[in-house]
Amino acid sequence: MALDHPLPAALSPSRMADFQSCPRRYQYGAVERRRQPASYATTKGRAVHAVLEALFALGGPERTLEAARARLEETTASVLTEEVRSDIACDDALEARLRAEVAAALDTYFTMEDPTAVAAEGVELRLSAEVDGAPLLGILDRLDRDAAGLTIVDYKTGKVPDRRYDVHTFANAELYAALCEASLGERPRSIRLLYVGAGRELERPVTEAVVRARRQAAATVWRRVRTYYDAGAFPATPSVRACRFCAFRDVCRASGVPVPV
Numbered sequence: 001m002a003l004d005h006p007l008p009a010a011l012s013p014s015r016m017a018d019f020q021s022c023p024r025r026y027q028y029g030a031v032e033r034r035r036q037p038a039s040y041a042t043t044k045g046r047a048v049h050a051v052l053e054a055l056f057a058l059g060g061p062e063r064t065l066e067a068a069r070a071r072l073e074e075t076t077a078s079v080l081t082e083e084v085r086s087d088i089a090c091d092d093a094l095e096a097r098l099r100a101e102v103a104a105a106l107d108t109y110f111t112m113e114d115p116t117a118v119a120a121e122g123v124e125l126r127l128s129a130e131v132d133g134a135p136l137l138g139i140l141d142r143l144d145r146d147a148a149g150l151t152i153v154d155y156k157t158g159k160v161p162d163r164r165y166d167v168h169t170f171a172n173a174e175l176y177a178a179l180c181e182a183s184l185g186e187r188p189r190s191i192r193l194l195y196v197g198a199g200r201e202l203e204r205p206v207t208e209a210v211v212r213a214r215r216q217a218a219a220t221v222w223r224r225v226r227t228y229y230d231a232g233a234f235p236a237t238p239s240v241r242a243c244r245f246c247a248f249r250d251v252c253r254a255s256g257v258p259v260p261v
């Protein structure tokens with residue numbers, strides 16, 4: 001039976017991660033385009049990203065902590081739409097907590113690097129390219145250039161992961177590296193993940209082998225997406241790990257999938 005929705009035109013790293021954790025999740029989010037309610041964590045992440053984007057829209061010497069703080073109220077308000085407020089049951093106390101935590105993340109960010117000295121080649125940079133048959137699309141937080149080449153910078157507001165899991169931690173950013181190489185003709189030399197909540201940075205070089213592996217993974221995922229799409233259904237692969245943070249638990253259960261608690 002055919003799905004009553006068009007095949008997505010592009011594959012983003014986050015949608016690819018959805019598919020790899022559970023193909024049904026990809027069906028609900030990317031194919032059927034069901035809305036994923038905001039959580040407190042995603043709202044905070046968006047607010048921090050929005051302030052840093054506004055900061056990097058300024059000229060280098062103007063990117064001060066005072067300039068970032070001055071943009072905090074406006075950018076946080078733009079993230080807190082009525083829909084988001086409803087999703088996270090935002091009352092005055094929660095809003096105050098959000099503003100305080102975003103302000104603290106900004107303070108911490110300024111202890112990690114000096115944005116006045118950063119040569120950003122792109123901010124919220126949208127890139128797309130066909131990579132080994134997969135139509136990749138991604139928006140990079142930041143792409144920096146120094147004398148040694150390009151660096152992908154990704155802001156994180158969650159916990160710092162154990163370095164034993166680097167292969168998972170860097171997977172999305174490494175796919176961005178493959179996308180950069182395909183669309184800009186230049187492979188970034190490294191990736192920096194800035195954990196602005198914790199004041200820690202994880203860095204990893206980008207190698208040809210890593211980019212090749214990510215390209216192959218994207219091509220494999222896209223082939224499987226097309227196969228399931230043509231078959232009219234994406235299988236559910238429930239597990240505690242995949243389902244815990246899935247926004248589609250209710251609809252999935254209603255369709256008969258035994259979603260673990």
Ligand code: SF4
Nearest residue numbers: 022025238243246252
């Ligand atoms: S609830 Fe679990 S099984 Fe259902 S779509 Fe989400 S991850 Fe997949």
